[in-house]
Amino acid sequence: MTMHRFLRQLLLAWFLVVMTSINVFAQAPPESKEFEPVVGQEGKDVVWVPTPQALADKMLNLAKVTPQDYVIDLGSGDGRIVITAAKRGARAHGIEYNPDMVELSKRLAAKEGVAEKATFAKADLFESDFSMATVITMFLLPEINLRLRPAILNLKPGTRIASNSFNMGDWIADQTVEVTRAEGCDSYCTAYLWIVPAKVEGRWKLPQGELVLKQTYQMISGDLNAGAGRISISDGRLSGDQISFKIGNSQYTGRVTGGAMGGTFTSDKGTANWSANRVSN
Numbered sequence: 112m113t114m115h116r117f118l119r120q121l122l123l124a125w126f127l128v129v130m131t132s133i134n135v136f137a138q139a140p141p142e143s144k145e146f147e148p149v150v151g152q153e154g155k156d157v158v159w160v161p162t163p164q165a166l167a168d169k170m171l172n173l174a175k176v177t178p179q180d181y182v183i184d185l186g187s188g189d190g191r192i193v194i195t196a197a198k199r200g201a202r203a204h205g206i207e208y209n210p211d212m213v214e215l216s217k218r219l220a221a222k223e224g225v226a227e228k229a230t231f232a233k234a235d236l237f238e239s240d241f242s243m244a245t246v247i248t249m250f251l252l253p254e255i256n257l258r259l260r261p262a263i264l265n266l267k268p269g270t271r272i273a274s275n276s277f278n279m280g281d282w283i284a285d286q287t288v289e290v291t292r293a294e295g296c297d298s299y300c301t302a303y304l305w306i307v308p309a310k311v312e313g314r315w316k317l318p319q320g321e322l323v324l325k326q327t328y329q330m331i332s333g334d335l336n337a338g339a340g341r342i343s344i345s346d347g348r349l350s351g352d353q354i355s356f357k358i359g360n361s362q363y364t365g366r367v368t369g370g371a372m373g374g375t376f377t378s379d380k381g382t383a384n385w386s387a388n389r390v391s392n
């Protein structure tokens with residue numbers, strides 16, 4: 112073999128090695144596997160267990176979600192409650208600590224055609240502002256519900272809170288509903304609803320005297336101190352900003368707006384208007 116031929120073959124061999132290695136590196140990387148959540152996987156404060164769809168529907172029914180609502184799910188998992196609310200026309204937002212779950216939720220929302228109405232944030236629910244919500248949904252734990260309770264009670268009166276399976280301690284739910292196996296729910300099948308009550312505890316001036324109210328969440332008790340003496344009120348209750356109570360045989364209903372409240376009362380003599388102004392807390 113001449114030197115010239117030897118050099119040509121060496122060059123060809125080098126060329127083949129280079130081309131092969133380029134080809135190897137130029138191949139598409141192995142397809143990255145999409146994240147798949149596993150029931151029971153770790154979460155920051157609560158593991159992930161999805162709300163059964165039948166219960167998610169029931170929670171949104173209980174909260175009477177309409178397109179006017181802004182629904183926030185605290186710990187939104189795979190986004191199913193947010194997506195379900197968005198499909199009803201509401202704006203809905205999920206707060207979720209696990210970034211993979213957030214990305215999964217975004218993909219699912221896009222697939223369902225509600226990416227504009229269903230938004231998600233990777234955040235800690237304890238460091239998030241949810242005061243804009245008209246409806247809060249959650250599937251957390253009893254002790255977490257209790258940690259959230261003071262902030263929830265400070266939300267705008269009338270905000271609806273729907274919880275899967277876990278209650279709020281001594282703040283008794285306004286409504287509790289079970290979804291049966293026949294309706295498509297095998298576990299975690301209880302939905303609770305609370306309506307954030309207006310704050311009315313304190314002294315109020317009525318034309319006929321002073322009304323002194325005590326409040327335990329949505330329940331109210333108290334006395335009317337009138338010229339003729341003191342009469343206890345009964346059946347006192349709040350539903351958001353709607354108030355109702357009885358003084359003797361008179362049934363009072365009305366609306367609370369900050370330092371004023373009023374409405375109508377019905378007695379043996381018929382129906383008339385009433386109003387009261389706050390004197391002190």
Ligand SMILES: C[S@@+](CC[C@H](N)C(=O)[O-])C[C@H]1O[C@@H](n2cnc3c(N)ncnc32)[C@H](O)[C@@H]1O
Binds near residue numbers: 184185189190249
């Ligand atoms: C029981 S799952 C409920 C998921 C979803 N809300 C549902 O009902 O299908 C609770 C979710 O809360 C999330 N989570 C736990 N601690 C959190 C925190 N501090 N901030 C935000 N999300 C949290 C978990 O990652 C999990 O996805």
